[in-house]
Amino acid sequence: MFINKSALLVALGIALAGCGKSETASNPAAASPDELVIKIGAAAPLTGPQAHIGKDNENGTRMAIDDANARGVTIGGKKARFELLSEDDQTDPKTATIVAQKLVDAKVNGVIGHLNSGTTIPASAIYFKNGIPQISPSATAVRYTAQGYKTAFRVMTNDAQQGKALGEFAAKVLGAKQIAVIDDRTAYGQGLADEFVKSAEANGAKIIVREYTTDKAVDFTAVLTSIKGKQPDLLFFGGMDPQGVPMIKQLRALGIKTQFMMGDGGYTPKLIELAGDAAEGAYASLPGVPLDNMPSGRDFAKRYEERFHQPIQLYAPYCYDAVNVMIAAMQKAGSAEPEKYLPEIGKTEIEGVTAKIAFDEKGDIKGGAVTVYQVHQGKWHAVQTMGGTPAVKP
Amino acid sequence: MEILLQQIVNGLVQGSVYALVALGYTMVYGILGLINFAHGEVVMIGAMIALTVLQTLLAAAVAPVLAVVLSLLAAMAVCMALGYSIERIAYRPLRNAPRLAPLITAIGVSIVLQNLAMMIWGREYHSFPLPFNSTSHQLGGAIVNDVQIAIVAVALLIMSALMWLVQRTRMGRAMRAVAENPAAAALMGVDINRVISATFMLGSALAAIAGFMVSANYGIVHYYMGFMLGLKAFTAAVLGGIGNLRGAMLGGVLLGLIESLGAGYIGDLTGGFLGSNYQDVFAFLVLIAVLILRPSGLLGEKLAERA
Numbered sequence: 111m112f113i114n115k116s117a118l119l120v121a122l123g124i125a126l127a128g129c130g131k132s133e134t135a136s137n138p139a140a141a142s143p144d145e146l147v148i149k150i151g152a153a154a155p156l157t158g159p160q161a162h163i164g165k166d167n168e169n170g171t172r173m174a175i176d177d178a179n180a181r182g183v184t185i186g187g188k189k190a191r192f193e194l195l196s197e198d199d200q201t202d203p204k205t206a207t208i209v210a211q212k213l214v215d216a217k218v219n220g221v222i223g224h225l226n227s228g229t230t231i232p233a234s235a236i237y238f239k240n241g242i243p244q245i246s247p248s249a250t251a252v253r254y255t256a257q258g259y260k261t262a263f264r265v266m267t268n269d270a271q272q273g274k275a276l277g278e279f280a281a282k283v284l285g286a287k288q289i290a291v292i293d294d295r296t297a298y299g300q301g302l303a304d305e306f307v308k309s310a311e312a313n314g315a316k317i318i319v320r321e322y323t324t325d326k327a328v329d330f331t332a333v334l335t336s337i338k339g340k341q342p343d344l345l346f347f348g349g350m351d352p353q354g355v356p357m358i359k360q361l362r363a364l365g366i367k368t369q370f371m372m373g374d375g376g377y378t379p380k381l382i383e384l385a386g387d388a389a390e391g392a393y394a395s396l397p398g399v400p401l402d403n404m405p406s407g408r409d410f411a412k413r414y415e416e417r418f419h420q421p422i423q424l425y426a427p428y429c430y431d432a433v434n435v436m437i438a439a440m441q442k443a444g445s446a447e448p449e450k451y452l453p454e455i456g457k458t459e460i461e462g463v464t465a466k467i468a469f470d471e472k473g474d475i476k477g478g479a480v481t482v483y484q485v486h487q488g489k490w491h492a493v494q495t496m497g498g499t500p501a502v503k504p
Numbered sequence: 505m506e507i508l509l510q511q512i513v514n515g516l517v518q519g520s521v522y523a524l525v526a527l528g529y530t531m532v533y534g535i536l537g538l539i540n541f542a543h544g545e546v547v548m549i550g551a552m553i554a555l556t557v558l559q560t561l562l563a564a565a566v567a568p569v570l571a572v573v574l575s576l577l578a579a580m581a582v583c584m585a586l587g588y589s590i591e592r593i594a595y596r597p598l599r600n601a602p603r604l605a606p607l608i609t610a611i612g613v614s615i616v617l618q619n620l621a622m623m624i625w626g627r628e629y630h631s632f633p634l635p636f637n638s639t640s641h642q643l644g645g646a647i648v649n650d651v652q653i654a655i656v657a658v659a660l661l662i663m664s665a666l667m668w669l670v671q672r673t674r675m676g677r678a679m680r681a682v683a684e685n686p687a688a689a690a691l692m693g694v695d696i697n698r699v700i701s702a703t704f705m706l707g708s709a710l711a712a713i714a715g716f717m718v719s720a721n722y723g724i725v726h727y728y729m730g731f732m733l734g735l736k737a738f739t740a741a742v743l744g745g746i747g748n749l750r751g752a753m754l755g756g757v758l759l760g761l762i763e764s765l766g767a768g769y770i771g772d773l774t775g776g777f778l779g780s781n782y783q784d785v786f787a788f789l790v791l792i793a794v795l796i797l798r799p800s801g802l803l804g805e806k807l808a809e810r811a
Contacts, residue, residue: 332763
């Protein structure tokens, strides 16, 4: 009896809370018929080991949406108001599909996400089935755009382009002959490592160790000790910084002097902050040209730091660009209806913060550049930009 | 040879941490017959408290040694209070409930603690500020640093102290009595609730020390760090014989060695077919093997009486 009563109260409470919520959400839209409410979905890990990078993505997306609302965008003669629907995919492929369905059910007009390739790929099938345009700011696995989904785009250089540049850099510029490779077995880490191996071998290097780990591991002493015995010139790790940090610390603690290299998952301020001296000399890459070299890169970084009181972690500017591509396509189509503006995305060209953004027929960014960075005295410094066309100067 | 020695050193360091955490599982199991799945999270909270106190003290320019000792004591104090509260709130009301109930609340507590930590300390990785340089030493070809030596030494010290406490003190005798037969112990005048609370607090204090040591070793702290560590330590406790203190220590060290050697050599042994990503798998293979072949663990006694 008691339980029933309290359960009833709880249910009543939930129902009331629900009513209140939906009222506030729908009222403004109903109040002004000239206003067009456009829902932008965003999906990234907001919990778990990569949550700091996911939050950074959300911040980038939010900034683009707030900017658009502030400057006042009109679409098809109507004043547009953008809303952010942010979801946590927990870096988990299964959760990503649930989140994707949730966004579809919420009738989002487009999705910025997901962060990881492992979540982006399964989710992309759901967006495709429902005709929702999706622009990933950071999923770099080749397979994402190779599936033939006309809803899938990305504003970042893919792993084939990035891995190729890194392999070339390792073998030619650094002169590494014997290379050890570890990856975290995610769609991203494995894909990047595979492309790196192909390119390094094509440039004359030999892969002497190919090892694997997971995206949750923090203890690598066993595998690093085993690698120590083989004395490689370079260790390449395909993965994200939560694993990169302990890996490089343990590498140096074990007295292994080999060079260390990662892809874009390692290019974070956090890597240097957490790994300290051990990070000195490490290499990492980031698709695109350095933020400092972009026309509006510094300004963006400054505004971001003022707004969120922390430095950009990784992909926030790419999220910002992704939203703006979407908005530009909506303006061109004069509609925010997915089926109406989707065909325009592929044809849209904008001067983004990260680069000039235009897509090829698969949805990949045209002529993406890759820049290799090195840690020197506690800071990332651009070493070399490879391939692609750098952002156009104003 | 050098490599083998290094792998053994790696395994011993890792194993010492497992052993300390495993003691918490095993003490609670020995007395209550309950797996406290929130124990890994207590380790994490210990690490987080130590992190905050250490940061604050170092910022206030307190002497490094004092800062380390104080942060460790603060972590232990908070974890003891936490261990006491967990038992009082989540387990005591369910002490006579079917066995599944406390298991579920244990997982619930674990999730609550994880999310609480996420809200307090944020989602990102924190750097653990060790105020002194940890110098590396050559040990017959293997490299070991000060932190790692301290980990093994502290673990040994604490385990001996715990053995002494359980075997030689009044409280230890009460604990053993409750483990043997709670009803009979109560009839003999033992305050069961007090003994159980003390056990939880003791295990949690050990967890705080383990949290501090893991953080100092890896240099990073994260709200998610307790989960896998807890599972591994639980495995170590089962391997050694859950409920048996010596077993927890043996199981911890063995598991560390198995992981280290397994992950280090599996790639070479299988010609690259299996990789070191199976490091975590070894722990669970061991768990399964023990449960099938010797459910009572290496040093454990028969479990049937309490089931």
